[in-house]
Amino acid sequence: MYQRLTNIQSDYQNKIIATTVRTKPRWVALEDLNVKGMMKNRHLAKAISYQSFYNFKIKLIVKCQQLGIPVHLTNRFEPTSKVCHQCGYKKVDLKLQDRVYECKSCDYTEDRDINAALNIRDTENFELAY
Ligand SMILES: [Zn+2]
Numbered sequence: 001m002y003q004r005l006t007n008i009q010s011d012y013q014n015k016i017i018a019t020t021v022r023t024k025p026r027w028v029a030l031e032d033l034n035v036k037g038m039m040k041n042r043h044l045a046k047a048i049s050y051q052s053f054y055n056f057k058i059k060l061i062v063k064c065q066q067l068g069i070p071v072h073l074t075n076r077f078e079p080t081s082k083v084c085h086q087c088g089y090k091k092v093d094l095k096l097q098d099r100v101y102e103c104k105s106c107d108y109t110e111d112r113d114i115n116a117a118l119n120i121r122d123t124e125n126f127e128l129a130y
Pocket of ligand 1 (some may be wrong): 084085086087088089103104105106107108
């Protein structure tokens with residue numbers, strides 16, 4: 001049973017990676033999440049370990065390296081969720097349960113994860129993975 005779940009997960013990761021590299025991106029950006037810290041949060045631990053972020057990250061980096069696609073690892077302390085992608089305003093009181101980012105400064109409204117993803121894509125505060 002576990003082997004089967006592991007295979008399904010691995011297959012899913014491979015498909016996401018293949019779909020990503022097929023778009024021939026100029027770079028791929030990943031947030032260097034503090035997985036160890038997140039594992040200490042009992043609400044997040046199960047979901048995170050099941051998704052095996054680490055395996056995914058390594059597979060993605062290896063594939064990108066094979067194809068010559070740069071991989072940007074965003075600094076762990078970059079406030080990617082708190083910063084407005086449109087104007088740069090930093091929302092210091094953003095909470096984990098706030099699923100929509102609403103900027104007080106410019107009225108930009110976007111799904112929290114999309115806003116963060118755009119910041120991760122565009123930040124210059126990163127290290128190259130290889
Ligand atoms: Zn804004």
